[in-house]
Amino acid sequence: xxxxxxxxxxxxxxxxxxxxxxxxxxxxxxxxxxxxxxxxxxxxxxxxxxxxxxxxxxxxxxxxxxxxxxxxxxxxxxxxxxxxxxxxxxxxxxxxxxxxxxxxxxxxxxxxxxxxxxxxxxxxxxxxxxxxxxxxxxxxxxxxxxxxxxxxxxxxxxxxxxxxxxxxxxxxxxxxxxxxxxxxxxxxxxxxxxxxxxxxxxxxxxxxxxxxxxxxxxxxxxxxxxxxxxxxxxxxxxxxxxxxxxxxxxxxx
Amino acid sequence: xxxxxxxxxxxxxxxxxxxxxxxxxxxxxxxxxxxxxxxxxxxxxxxxxxxxxxxxxxxxxxxxxxxxxxxxxxxxxxxxxxxxxxxxxxxxxxxxxxxxxxxxxxxxxxxxxxxxxxxxxxxxxxxxxxxxxxxxxxxxxxxxxxxxxxxxxxxxxxxxxxxxxxxxxxxxxxxxxxxxxxxxxxxxxxxxxxxxxxxxxxxxxxxxxxxxxxxxxxxxxxxxxxxxxxxxxxxxxxxxxxxxxxxxxxxxx
DNA sequence: CCTTTTGTTCCGAATAACGAAATAAATGTT
DNA sequence: AACATTTATTTCGTTATTCGGAACAAAAGG
Numbered sequence: 001x002x003x004x005x006x007x008x009x010x011x012x013x014x015x016x017x018x019x020x021x022x023x024x025x026x027x028x029x030x031x032x033x034x035x036x037x038x039x040x041x042x043x044x045x046x047x048x049x050x051x052x053x054x055x056x057x058x059x060x061x062x063x064x065x066x067x068x069x070x071x072x073x074x075x076x077x078x079x080x081x082x083x084x085x086x087x088x089x090x091x092x093x094x095x096x097x098x099x100x101x102x103x104x105x106x107x108x109x110x111x112x113x114x115x116x117x118x119x120x121x122x123x124x125x126x127x128x129x130x131x132x133x134x135x136x137x138x139x140x141x142x143x144x145x146x147x148x149x150x151x152x153x154x155x156x157x158x159x160x161x162x163x164x165x166x167x168x169x170x171x172x173x174x175x176x177x178x179x180x181x182x183x184x185x186x187x188x189x190x191x192x193x194x195x196x197x198x199x200x201x202x203x204x205x206x207x208x209x210x211x212x213x214x215x216x217x218x219x220x221x222x223x224x225x226x227x228x229x230x231x232x233x234x235x236x237x238x239x240x241x242x243x244x245x246x247x248x249x250x251x252x253x
Numbered sequence: 254x255x256x257x258x259x260x261x262x263x264x265x266x267x268x269x270x271x272x273x274x275x276x277x278x279x280x281x282x283x284x285x286x287x288x289x290x291x292x293x294x295x296x297x298x299x300x301x302x303x304x305x306x307x308x309x310x311x312x313x314x315x316x317x318x319x320x321x322x323x324x325x326x327x328x329x330x331x332x333x334x335x336x337x338x339x340x341x342x343x344x345x346x347x348x349x350x351x352x353x354x355x356x357x358x359x360x361x362x363x364x365x366x367x368x369x370x371x372x373x374x375x376x377x378x379x380x381x382x383x384x385x386x387x388x389x390x391x392x393x394x395x396x397x398x399x400x401x402x403x404x405x406x407x408x409x410x411x412x413x414x415x416x417x418x419x420x421x422x423x424x425x426x427x428x429x430x431x432x433x434x435x436x437x438x439x440x441x442x443x444x445x446x447x448x449x450x451x452x453x454x455x456x457x458x459x460x461x462x463x464x465x466x467x468x469x470x471x472x473x474x475x476x477x478x479x480x481x482x483x484x485x486x487x488x489x490x491x492x493x494x495x496x497x498x499x500x501x502x503x504x505x506x
Numbered sequence: 507c508c509t510t511t512t513g514t515t516c517c518g519a520a521t522a523a524c525g526a527a528a529t530a531a532a533t534g535t536t
Numbered sequence: 537a538a539c540a541t542t543t544a545t546t547t548c549g550t551t552a553t554t555c556g557g558a559a560c561a562a563a564a565g566g
Binding site for chain 1: 553554555556557
């Protein structure tokens with residue numbers, strides 16, 4: 001492995017949370033010597049990953065190009081988008097598609113609603129697997145061994161007011177999800193927002209994505225959720241089928 | 254500057270044209286020693302910029318995250334999107350937004366049409382400044398000194414059947430664009446597709462983007478173009494105004 | 507005018523990258 | 537089943553490159 005490269009790309013990660021940064025600021029944040037940071041920046045600028053805007057630096061347009069390529073190449077996304085749009089028409093709620101990336105969930109597609117009260121999620125956003133309906137559905141249906149390992153080691157950090165921080169409670173919720181085939185969250189990732197999520201399986205019967213309907217908490221009463229679940233399940237089935245998943249025999253969970 | 258980093262990010266660029274690559278293939282393409290390529294890949298994987306999919310490697314989801322951040326942070330894009338949608342409604346043609354990135358133009362936003370015959374452009378796509386209506390409008394309205402330098406050094410490579418490859422012809426077309434305030438292209442970037450483009454100015458009176466309407470060549474007859482131009486100009490004016498551009502005094506061209 | 511802050515260049519020391527070659531793993535062939 | 541072949545991964549001594557303190561430059565502030 002190449003230390004310099006990894007360090008440089010770590011530096012780039014600062015720009016996830018900071019729109020603009022000067023050399024000075026990066027030095028402070030990384031606690032690396034000024035000269036080293038300077039060199040790294042130079043390299044990133046030369047590659048178009050960073051660009052200088054007056055005093056400060058910001059993310060370069062190369063990243064836009066790469067990002068769009070990734071989005072376009074995602075098979076699940078291709079299969080899901082039309083069905084997501086249809087689901088949005090049926091429910092008139094925002095629909096999200098999330099996939100697993102290591103120990104995190106990442107939002108790869110969204111279909112917005114026209115409702116005045118909306119929940120805003122950004123494509124590319126990351127969340128831990130334990131928080132939020134959609135990430136947790138990925139966790140619930142992952143291979144049990146991997147799941148166990150994750151649950152034993154994960155540190156449960158609160159993100160919003162009702163983020164689950166108790167390991168036992170999390171396990172209970174996961175088991176319920178496996179049983180019922182869906183999971184619900186209220187104010188786990190953002191206050192006053194709720195979601196219902198179901199899993200999407202590929203041709204091998206492995207969960208590859210989570211599909212969710214998101215909206216303001218006050219609208220997501222039990223009766224409404226009961227109504228959403230079959231719609232969600234139907235959509236997820238269609239997507240799973242498009243990915244080559246056959247039948248309901250949920251292979252070894 | 255940091256050679257290893259630059260080389261590694263160059264390696265990553267291979268994935269712009271190749272969806273998947275094995276170690277072997279990368280070695281062949283780069284002509285670099287196997288061990289070096291191996292190390293670079295490891296570093297990219299560790300940073301989430303690349304991921305292993307069975308035998309081969311492909312772009313990682315980190316890039317999706319970065320790409321979305323870049324898209325979201327672009328001011329022009331924010332200002333333009335609603336007006337682009339409106340323009341699409343008026344014309345029922347695809348609308349593109351392009352900005353300059355070094356010696357290239359990059360598509361940063363698009364609004365698709367519902368027409369059965371469509372021209373497909375991908376967000377994040379790059380094109381040289383001399384080819385296509387939208388890139389060329391950026392070239393036409395850039396500071397004259399910079400423009401001269403570009404025109405003196407650029408190598409005109411044909412991309413589609415009618416790409417302009419004659420320097421004198423290009424200069425003529427650019428002068429016409431400056432005079433008329435818009436430019437037209439037919440089959441310059443892709444065969445059978447045409448576009449009409451106008452410039453967008455920022456608060457300093459500098460061109461920051463090009464706005465274009467794109468469609469199949471057979472539909473883009475002179476009479477139709479004449480009809481599109483005022484609609485485009487009106488939209489571009491609105492966007493420019495939103496960016497703080499005041500009045501028609503086109504500061505030093 | 508001097509002080510302070512921020513960016514950039516220099517250069518010797520030390521480390522981290524380099525790449526040939528060996529090894530391992532997987533695949534194909536006789 | 538044994539062998540050949542292709543592709544991925546590890547090892548290791550050499551050397552080029554990165555490293556980072558310090559000096560320098562440029563701009564901003566007092």
